[in-house]
Amino acid sequence: MSTIGATDSNTNPIGVLPLTNTIVSSLNFDLPENVTHKVFVIGEFVADCALCTSNFVVGDIQVDGNTFLNTQVNNLNGAIDETVVVSGVLTVQPGTHNFALRAFTDVANLSAHHRALSVVDLNRSEGALSVKWFGAKGDGQTDDTDAIIAATKAAAAHPAFTDIQQPAGVVTFANGGKYK
Secondary structure (H helix, E strand, C coil), rough: CCCCCCEEEEEEEEEEEEEEEEEEEEEEECCCCCCCCEEEEEEEEEEEECCCCCEEEEEEEEEEEEEEEEEEEECCCCCCCCEEEEEEEECCCEEEEEEEEEECCCCCCCEEEEEEEEEEEEEHHHCCCEEHHHHCCCCCCCCCCHHHHHHHHHHHHHHHCCCCCCCCEEEEEECCCCCC
């Protein structure tokens, strides 16, 4: 059975080579049934460029190797902790798809850390987001902070999670879970 949402996240830094698209986060996601799906995608990474004189960094999201969403941040000269966020709603055919968040820059010495990519099937989300879709365990042992932050950022990032019955940006926690 497929899920409503999925997240890939990692805090470790990864080097982004100049003039090369570097995948900083990726995941496979299954969209069932024989109908097209509206899918909300949000990707983000934190760029550090302390030792460079970069003109820009680009973040983009690909589905099955094709770029659908992108953003550019300019004037990163010496920047630390510059967050690059890409988000939007895509129409995707049923099947298993590879979603990838990529980084691109014009100079050396750029690193990306605190990378995350989340995908939510809006056909089945019913206007609310579960922290479990973003990796929360709710077992009382695992640190669920990153998953909770990812869910709240996704809820705030796009009006796709608003409907008439619910206020915008509803985030849910599973009954009986202990979130740390």
